[in-house]
Amino acid sequence: AGGGRDWKMLGGGNPARVPAAEKVWRRRLDELIADADRMERLLVYYDGPQGQADFIDALSGALRDRLGWNVGPENIGITNGSQTGFFMLLNMLAGTGADGKKRRILQPIAPEYIGYADQLIEEDCFIAGRPGIEHIDAHTFKYRIDFANLPIGEDIAAICVSRPTNPTGNVLTDDEIRSLALLADEHDIPLIVDNAYGAPFPGIIFDDIQPMWEPNMVVSLSLSKLGLPGTRTGIVVAREDMIRSLSAMNAIVSLANGNIGQAIAAPLLRSGELFDLCRDEIRPFYEAKSLRAIQWIHEAMPDDFDYHVHVSEGALFLWLWFRDLPITSAELYRRLKERGVLVIPGHYFFYGLKDDWRHRDECIRLTYSQEEDTVREGIRIIAEEVLKASLQPRH
Secondary structure, three states: OOOOOOOEEOOOOOOOOOHHHHHHHHHHHHHHHHOHHHHHHHHHOOOEOOEOHHHHHHHHHHHHHHHOOOOOHHHEEEEOOHHHHHHHHHHHHOEEOOOOOEEEEEEOOOOOOHHHOOOOOOOOOEEEOOOEEEEEEOOEEEEEOOHHHOOOOOOEEEEEEEOOOOOOOOOOOHHHHHHHHHHHHHOOOOEEEEOOOOOOOOOOEOOOOOOOOOOOEEEEEEOHHHHOHHHOOEEEEOOHHHHHHHHHHHHHHOOOOOOHHHHHHHHHHHHOHHHHHHHHHHHHHHHHHHHHHHHHHHHHOOOOOOEEEEOOOEOOEEEEEEOOOOOOHHHHHHHHHHOOEEOEEHHHHHOOOOOOOHHHHOEEEEEOOOOHHHHHHHHHHHHHHHHHHOOOOOO
């Protein structure tokens, strides 16, 4: 952080700077500053704990008109970033209740977002399903939910997935989401879908999918991956009673939410410009970067080496699997760090999986959202270290 070494920061999740999006944010800030009364009100007054009424009204209207969701302002709550929202949601649902029973969150497919791992106040409240692995070609694979073996029982308080999945870029199909919603309905629990990278915005999702919301679903959205992470604007779409509880928690934890992001986005939601920006600029920008990074991986790795890249269907990351690598991904991380490349070892993303599985120590996550020279050089160094390690005995 203090400078010095030329680090290849491939471990984080910061969005890239998308020039077309930055022009829109700059224009909106100029418009807000030009409206002196509006700007002063944004800076001087607290919003209510549910969020800014104008933004919530604009968003609920857009979700109804564009997606056909049966939602109103009463179904939307704002939090100081989706990370804060998940802290409140997960602790609202899981842990030991007044009846003395412990309830857990089911993640139907591991690996899953590392940011959930330490959210729950009580330990041992996540349980995950081990995925099936589909080999698409010699060096490409995809995780699939193993519905037949999901560990769901009376202790499950909610099902939680990210779509696209962080860390792998996996996108659950519409049929998979419907099946999970049906399963949740059968057990009278909510299905939580984290759309931080997905539809309807920011749209960093490379397959055509149908965004879904039903009364037993909780959908999380965010302005961060649009290019506004500094505004800390998380969005929760849920039943009215859950939004009331979330608003009450907001009032206690943070009093009110940051409002600049909401003010920037509200008119863009009403006009539809936000959705055009996602479709015409943000999605193509990231999809092109993903394709280039995958090509650099294939160029850097010998074709006869046993490496695999998870199919990139969205989000900001690539998930690499080096099957039968003699060292663990944690050791690979250490060696890469010595060479100035930061990635995240894969085992951290399998925190809800209870059984021992060598696969989790054979994977790493890297981001492709950084500058192209940084990503390409980082991939070259990763390939060198993996090939060097492959010559050592397994331990």
